[in-house]
């Protein structure tokens with residue numbers, strides 16, 4: 271048996287957690303910024319310093335790309351706020367502990383085509399990156415899929431782009447982030 275493109279497409283049908291280019295791009299941006307600040311721990315990292323770094327490091331095309339991910343509903347300022355939050359969370363330590371959502375359980379794992387009973391609540395924007403304990407940010411997954419996904423941003427970038435409800439909740443969350451304290 272040989273696998274042509276059609277057979278491969280059939281195998282992947284409904285199984286969309288392969289790592290997308292947008293996921294890789296966002297992960298590169300987030301990792302670069304966090305690593306930069308992790309190395310410089312002697313200075314106090316303020317919001318202004320982080321904003322200045324990301325404004326001078328990344329080209330306008332990067333911001334346009336991120337804004338397009340959220341169909342322009344989150345603008346450049348919002349995405350920078352998000353990245354400042356990510357740096358603060360990663361470098362200064364996660365201040366939010368993990369909780370499970372007050373939401374109904376699902377009958378099947380929420381990865382398409384998986385027919386296993388879900389046992390674990392997964393943070394779509396991973397908790398390790400600062401993903402919030404809010405019901406919109408959870409998927410109910412089987413143990414294997416939860417382990418496979420781990421801190422990958424694949425599901426996050428896909429849902430931000432393709433799921434209007436998730437995208438909207440994410441944008442509202444960014445706009446509500448208060449970084450003053």
Ligand SMILES: [Zn+2]
Pocket residue numbers: 379380381384385386411412413414415
């Ligand atoms: Zn599963």
